[in-house]
Amino acid sequence: MKRLTLFAIMVMLGTFGARAATTKVFREKSFNDFLKGELKSTSLSNEGKLFPAPAAEKVAEAEEGLIWRIITRPDGALFFSTGNEGKIFICEKGKKAQVYCDLEEVAAFALALDSKGVLYAGASPGGKIYKIAQKDKPEVFFETKQEYIWDLLFNAEGHLFAATGSEGKVFRIGPKGTGDIYFETPEKHIMDIMFLSQPKDSGLFLATQDKGRIYRVHDKDKAFVLYDSGADEVRALAEGADGFIYAALNTGKGGAGGPSQPTLPAQLMEMIKKESPSGDEDSGDSGESEPAPQLKLGMPMISGKKSTIIKMDISGYVWPMLDAPEAPIHCLAYDSTMKTLLAGAGEKGKLYRVDDLNKFSALLSADEKYILSMASAEGGFYYGTGETAVIYSLNWKDRSKGEYISSAQDAGSAVKWGLIRIDADIPSGTSIKYATRSGNTNEPDKSWSDWSKEEMFKNKQGNILSPVARFLQYKLLLTGRNEAIYPVLQEVTAYYIPPNRAPIIEQIEVAKEGKAQPSPRQMIMMMMNKDKPEGSKPDQKPGGAPSESGASTDAKANSNPQKVKISWKVNDPEGDQMRFELQFKGEDETVWKKIEDKLDKSNFDLSTAALPDGRYRIKVIASDLPSNPKSSAMESELISEVFVVDNTPPKWTEEISYKAVDKNSIMVKAGVEDKSSIIASAQYSINAGDWYVLFPEDEIFDAEKENFSFLIKDLDKEEAAITLQVTDAEGNTLVGKVLVIMKKK
Template structure:
């Protein structure tokens, strides 16, 4: 079953605009028409999203044969926390399954030892090849004889040392020259130095709650990383610590030091989590959660390299997952295992990132990629993947599920590659491939037409079985979706001042502004994002024929139109809007839809005073409008611009003719004045008259 993957690197992220681009995460050649479109996969973001069995993808968008991994399940185990390789080539895996240590050799798995702890969180090969295992929650160190490690029948491991005040042993590192072991612990943030007899001394007492990683350089310098502030320390002697780097992170999860012959650089992975660190506790109802039990949500990880003189360079970063494991390959290149999606990445000296393994499990708990035994050990479930080599007959790249947005017919599949590859496709109408999907099509050895049936979703896969050295750089698949009709869902009118409800209209404040322009807008549902053309017509209420509202040859492609009604007769109108996709389809496929508006009032003529008289301070009159209703009457001393409202005689502005009779003593004081009276209709048209007050 194909796994769907989340995005990888922020620097290759794309923002999608068209419906199919949003769904598929790809670029389409013509996102504004229902004609031929193309899925194009040519970047790390595009090419890494599906299933990558035995193939690798780099940040330049190249797909090539990757690690060929075996698959040996670790029965009864859910999580792998640590691993070492014995001199005889056997691998020991420290697990979170009742603190058992498993031995894997020759494809066979056996229980090497039990500790009765929650998890074997760290291991190191130390004195005479003996294996030291650190555990939690009792902070003990166990010792397995190197020559016979794991060859027994899961005997009880012997306690080698107990570290005072320690509950968690997070990291172990053996100094071959000094013949001492270093243990990074919590919850007191102490680094212990342990001799061959199991005598432990505090080598460094930090101010952090946990020290979670430790490594030793060939020069004897000790490096340890903390949880809390995410500090990387360098120690040159007991208690002599300096902060090599302060990460913007919650922990420094792992550290490795390259041999001096390969540069002697220090590599560290640091993570920022969405939830605070919580040390795992015993769970009576089941095994502890894996690596370690901080949060079910992935964090954000970084890989940083430090030169011998301490210069830092960030090599990798991932905003979608934290990093769990760290190691060096045979060539000295760093590799990191992720805490989500079970992937293994590396980066070259020139900063080309490469996804080299994509497992079916959730997390890469530990790995070894140098020496005679190379493997990747995963969590949820626990699986031992032996590295058999690079490439092989099972090297298959499968794209993520590509979404055309609607049912589509598929055309020509093309690709760019160095070397021969074989391609297949399958299609269906469910987002996740299931039994309703078509079977994989016959293989194409050269670009050609796809034989998969129409469907909304499609996948492409490539095989390397003909030429293991082939490199895939780009895949393109042409398609045409069914032509879905665009539907107008609403037609509205803006810049209209007509009252929508009867009642007393507001007076005072800013007066309405009349306009002969009517702003018509409409909403559409355009499922296939066709390029649209719109036509508009009008008719007066009570009439039958529709008349074109547009000028001859005028084309409207936006969902709005301004109608100049200056020369139109007054009255109530309706607007008809038609949407057609004729610009994107041949005549026999074009579709259209129309929708009628509500009543639109066209009123460009102000009301008139049928009568207006002032007797003393008693103002009487009547205002009449051709369409109505009269919406507002106001009075003022001419030139004062301080208008006061008047109500009609019946108290409600709701008719085309409104009489008024009002005492305006409060507005017009004693003396001779010129009184201004103005009236508005519901469209904002205004008339003003003056009368003398003596």
């Protein structure tokens, strides 16, 4: 009978989906997820699948920084040019690479072999083409008088074509070294040229920079723009199966004009200045040698960069193939053995394989930063790197080993790590191992733990043995049997548990509802009428017509709702579900009293009707118990500022009285006091008529005790009822009346 593990039960019950300081996960399963890591010797399909890459075998290396161009000789030997010392190397089968020729110029971006296997090199700057029939014996074959030579190519008749910059010219040179301009474009640079093997009479194809266009040149000075890409450059061309043309397009800033120089990454821009040999008879009157011009390689790719690959036929019909995940594309080649297109791109040494529209893979990642050159031959497929000059060959039949290292995964705080699980197809005879390390810096450094011991996944899961830390990195080692049988991984999930941290109560507010303090409108009206004679009628009534009880409609007697609204803000670091308890205590008391202990909302309406008048505080206790075991649940508390409970109206300190001033006028006097709140407003009415705003003797409501003295004129009746209404800040109202009897003569 099969048994469910505790882990399996937790997964089935959805424990890991709960918002709590319990198990959490990070998961990687897409192309973009895995691309953040280091592919090393693994391939990553656009579907997000990881599998062992073809083995990359080191063929040659040189103590130089860059490999600009690779070509293969029929006997299997390789010629390659390097930077930044103008050296050209030869690597014959079974031998180490050695210098074949050291040019005076900084670089040879272009190499070509004639039908007899003789090497030709296009040097920059200066635009000389060298014929190098023997080791260390370069001879000037032709001078283009251009700044750059970007490509060299022989046709079937033995004519050499040279693509140049910065005037956008193609030269045709005969076997004896004489030549002329074959075609001139309005663009500044011709980056690549190509003849198609089928159909053979299709003409010469040009790729330009400044405006990224593809030309088809039928004959001398006769050409047709086959495709205007709108990009800054068409970097490279490659012939695919059935006569299709592939092109790599790079865009920098975009906009009118484009870049004025060939586009290269910023790290490739700093070229070494080389001086021409001393003793040159034409060096000038001073007799000193003049330095050769410094090679300037133009603008780097900048923010907003974009690279794409298209496929087109000789008629000009275009199909988009790939929006490159990384830019710029440095080189492009078609591997006829595997019938696939390969592109070196970006600044992390990526080699991309493109099989069809939206069907591609990041084939591998070189140890070096750039893949700058490629060559396909019957003997194999080769690529050259930048940062360190190395040439590798691809062994498509060897997928025995693959290594992948993830990016640093951020848990947000120091956590304890649990299981790592994979979703993968692992055929018999293949395997996937893992190792992990952890640390507290966002980039792995010496402070991180060592890699754990490499372990085999058991039932596609294993324990993470790295110590408690904020960041985790995992490494996968995939072992295959042959070119067709190897493991394929689709998903990696790692589990962790953060420490349960107490919730944070940020603030408590106690809002007193329904206070009888004057509204803003009332306060404005009161200020407008403050300077009028006592007893005068205001410009606008403060509360409209009085009710039958004589109370104003804006400040009704006993308008205190005897209720406060308590609200609070809580932040829990783990996002746990909260439970709250409310308590209260008077300022002169020592023991907190419970109001409610099972609240799940962050507000509460508290009735103060049963509370004696006084000063009180509220305590909020927040607990994350609903999301955690009782043994690990955390709580915190916060105490509010003091608030006042006042349910008692003011009292008279001086009963309402009056004194006749003349036969039609009286002076009314009264005094009030409230034990808990300040006096907030006052108004009076004559014979249940309109209400008149009244200010205390000191003309400001700011104390618990206020005295009133006001003059009433023009009393035209022998008897009048004067009603005085006084309200405190909590809405408690005191009403008094005095009967005035005037003696009329």
